[in-house]
Amino acid sequence: GAVVSQHPSWVICKSGTSVKIECRSLDFQATTMFWYRQFPKQSLMLMATSNEGSKATYEQGVEKDKFLINHASLTLSTLTVTSAHPEDSSFYICSALRPGSGNEQYFGPGTRLTVT
Amino acid sequence: GQQVMQIPQYQHVQEGEDFTTYCNSSTTLSNIQWYKQRPGGHPVFLIQLVKSGEVKKQKRLTFQFGEAKKNSSLHITATQTTDVGTYFCAGLYGQNFVFGPGTRLSVLP
Numbered sequence: 001g002a003v004v005s006q007h008p009s010w011v012i013c014k015s016g017t018s019v020k021i022e023c024r025s026l027d028f029q030a031t032t033m034f035w036y037r038q039f040p041k042q043s044l045m046l047m048a049t050s051n052e053g054s055k056a057t058y059e060q061g062v063e064k065d066k067f068l069i070n071h072a073s074l075t076l077s078t079l080t081v082t083s084a085h086p087e088d089s090s091f092y093i094c095s096a097l098r099p100g101s102g103n104e105q106y107f108g109p110g111t112r113l114t115v116t
Numbered sequence: 117g118q119q120v121m122q123i124p125q126y127q128h129v130q131e132g133e134d135f136t137t138y139c140n141s142s143t144t145l146s147n148i149q150w151y152k153q154r155p156g157g158h159p160v161f162l163i164q165l166v167k168s169g170e171v172k173k174q175k176r177l178t179f180q181f182g183e184a185k186k187n188s189s190l191h192i193t194a195t196q197t198t199d200v201g202t203y204f205c206a207g208l209y210g211q212n213f214v215f216g217p218g219t220r221l222s223v224l225p
Contacts, residue, residue: 034213043204043217044159093158103147103208107158 002028002098006108013084013115020080021111023094029074030096034105035067038091050077084115118143118209122216130224135192137219139205146208148181148188153218154201162190162203195223 003026013019023033031052036044048069049057056069068080077096081088091112095105119142129135139148147166151159163172165181165188172179178191192199202218 036215041220044215046213046215049212095159102164103149103213104161104164105149105151105159105206105213107151107160109158 002096002101002106004094004096004106004108006094006111008111009109010112011114013113015085015115016083018080018082019084019113020078021092021094021113023077023079023096023108025075025096025098025106028096028098030077030098031074032097033071033077034095035069035077035079036093036095038093038110040091044093047079052077081113084113086115089113089115118207118212118214120205120207120214120216122205122219124219125217126220126222128222128224129195131197132194135195135199135221137190137203137205137221139188139190139207139216141186141207143209144185146210148185148208149206149213150179150188150190151204151206151215152201153204157201159204192221195221197223197225199223 005024007022033050035047038044046059047062050069050071052071058064071077091110093110095107121140123138149164150162153159163179168185169183170181176193180189200223202220204218205216206213
């Protein structure tokens with residue numbers, strides 16, 4: 001089956017620093033990837049849609065200058081949390097659309113970010 | 117904006133009992149998907165429903181899409197401990213996915 005990886009799986013950083021999270025589709029090319037945020041025991045909140053070779057589309061209320069998304073290749077999208085604050089601590093999950101599989105999303109294992 | 121609601125929020129069942137979760141949208145959906153997330157894991161795609169009134173089965177799981185394409189249900193027959201997790205529906209509005217809040221299922225052995 002389609003595999004999506006994320007790196008790192010968890011990260012602790014200090015307030016004010018930036019953190020980059022990578023999302024890779026390992027066995028397929030993904031022109032579209034999604035970034036979600038999930039708080040404990042809550043649903044997934046779509047942050048942005050990442051399209052290869054173009055600017056990401058951010059959901060209402062998500063600061064594009066704070067959450068920088070780069071989808072530079074068909075297998076890699078990155079999310080950079082800039083000037084992180086404790087309230088940015090969360091579980092960040094990416095997903096990818098596999099060509100030919102309709103709208104089925106393949107999710108990565110997620111990245112747990114803790115900002116101290 | 118689009119809203120997707122799910123009930124119940126939590127469900128505790130005895131192993132062998134049936135379980136149903138319901139998903140409702142404030143507006144008509146293009147299609148609906150169901151995902152399962154095990155504790156500590158990531159969402160895994162279960163199924164996609166596209167047609168009005170569609171019913172699909174996967175072993176003990178039965179998925180339905182309402183005639184008006186505004187609601188859906190997932191029914192599990194004779195639950196097992198392996199069914200534990202949170203079940204999310206996700207509605208597709210145009211090109212945007214909106215996830216419901218999920219139903220957390222606990223199965224007591």
